Amino acid sequence: MHCGDPTHLCARCLDDLFTSELDAVRARGKAWADELAGSVPGIDWPTGSEGLAIVARLKVTDLGRDPRLLERLARELLDAAHTRWLSRMS
Numbered sequence: 001m002h003c004g005d006p007t008h009l010c011a012r013c014l015d016d017l018f019t020s021e022l023d024a025v026r027a028r029g030k031a032w033a034d035e036l037a038g039s040v041p042g043i044d045w046p047t048g049s050e051g052l053a054i055v056a057r058l059k060v061t062d063l064g065r066d067p068r069l070l071e072r073l074a075r076e077l078l079d080a081a082h083t084r085w086l087s088r089m090s
């Protein structure tokens with residue numbers, strides 16, 4: 001699936017793995033937003049919250065070992081959760 005060190009992927013493997021996990025992280029982001037909406041309904045999405053960023057990173061740790069990959073996946077997960085949150089509000 002990838003060449004060399006899984007903790008330091010080449011640019012191409014990084015992109016490939018990122019793309020192959022996109023659907024999974026988006027689904028996790030949506031499920032997370034639904035979960036949050038059940039426990040803290042009616043609040044604005046806490047954009048830029050460090051707590052949220054940390055949880056998002058924890059939700060992707062099983063998807064790879066390269067920190068750059070995990071960072072990109074976590075950001076994508078957070079975006080998907082935010083989008084889902086906004087769509088629930090409207």
Ligand SMILES: [Zn+2]
Nearest residue numbers: 002003010013
């Ligand atoms: Zn590679």
